Amino acid sequence: MRLSPREFRGMNNPVRRLVQRRIEFPQFKGLGLDASDKDVLEVGCGSGYGAVLLSTQGPRSYHGIDLMSEQIALTGRWDLPSARFSVMDASRLDAFATESFDLAVVFGILHHIPRWREVLAEAHRVLRPAGQLFIEEPDMRAIRVWDRVLHWGHPADGAFSLEHLEEEIERLGFAIGASRRFRWVGWYRADRR
Ligand SMILES: C[S@@+](CC[C@H](N)C(=O)[O-])C[C@H]1O[C@@H](n2cnc3c(N)ncnc32)[C@H](O)[C@@H]1O
8 A cells, every 4th residue: 555645754764764774674684684695575665775775785686666656766866776676566476486586575564555465475475495584564553553643544454463464474384483572563584484
């Protein structure tokens, strides 16, 4: 689902990038994220700052996808000549062959997508055996509080708890290899079996 104008502004500013750089990316690294020599897909890459962070690890390739062309248009500001960005719906990754990536990374997008289970299933499909999916997501209780305070307008459809997310990750055939939780936000490394 497209971001509201308020959330679009909230996602595209130096404070958001600081949080992603200083908190979220280190959490993933603590769970074992290592993109070096890997083919990396970022699902819901927004304006591309995740690509900047992942590129510091020297991936073999990086492809970021996002539903909003306005987000993809902003990726041009980064000096990342080998990174690719495409407008695409994360629940239909038809453009990618089965088992074509080593790593898939999600910085907080599933709570925008009522069909989030299909996004996870597609990530599972495009990952190679032993591929890894890194997910950061807030629990639906956090979303409710944020929306009351910030009026970002997340979809109520498909809202999920972290327990539901964990169940779905495992139901799809991933093993949760490592995880961390801080209050209502979870970070996961899901290993494709
Ligand atoms: C909260 S923002 C996070 C953006 C970026 N990952 C970050 O951490 O700054 C959620 C992103 O998910 C994207 N999005 C929402 N629904 C989507 C879908 N069905 N497929 C792909 N991207 C989607 C939005 O356009 C937005 O860029």
